[in-house]
Amino acid sequence: MIGFPDSVHGGAAALLLDEVTGMHIASQRGPDEPPNKDFRTAYLKAMYLKAIPAPGTVLVRSRIVCVDGRKNYIxxxxxxxxxxxxKGEVLYIALKSSSKL
Incomplete structure (x- = not known):
């Protein structure tokens, strides 16, 4: 998890973005729909502005920008x-066999 001394590795930061945004999509499912993850990350862009201190506490914020068919932009x-x-931009694609996210 550590990149340079006292800093989170960039790959771990990208993992945080991917996990939080994926949970965000899954949490938007209706109450009668199963909570499985029937979508995949198609694109993830991370823009590193400052080092993330480690150890430390951070807040990860996520916002659904647009849903266009099977494409979910976050x-x-x-x-x-x-x-x-x-900052991150993520595109998730719902699997063809899946129901509406």
Whole structure:
């Protein structure tokens, strides 16, 4: 999880973005729909603005930008004390065999 001393590795930061945004999509399912993850990450862009301190506590925010058919566009950011450390853009594609997300 550590990249440079006292900093989170960039791959771990991308993992945080991917997991939080994926949970965000899954949480939007209707109450009668199963909570499985029937979508896949198609694209993930992470823009590293500042190092994420480690150890430390951060807040990951996620926002669904648009749903276009099977495409789910999400924006996210990792914050610490109100400052943005990492920004992310993620595209998820629902599997053809899946029901509406």
């Amino acid at each position: 924006e996210a950011q990792i914050d610490e004390d109100g400052g943005v450390l990492v």
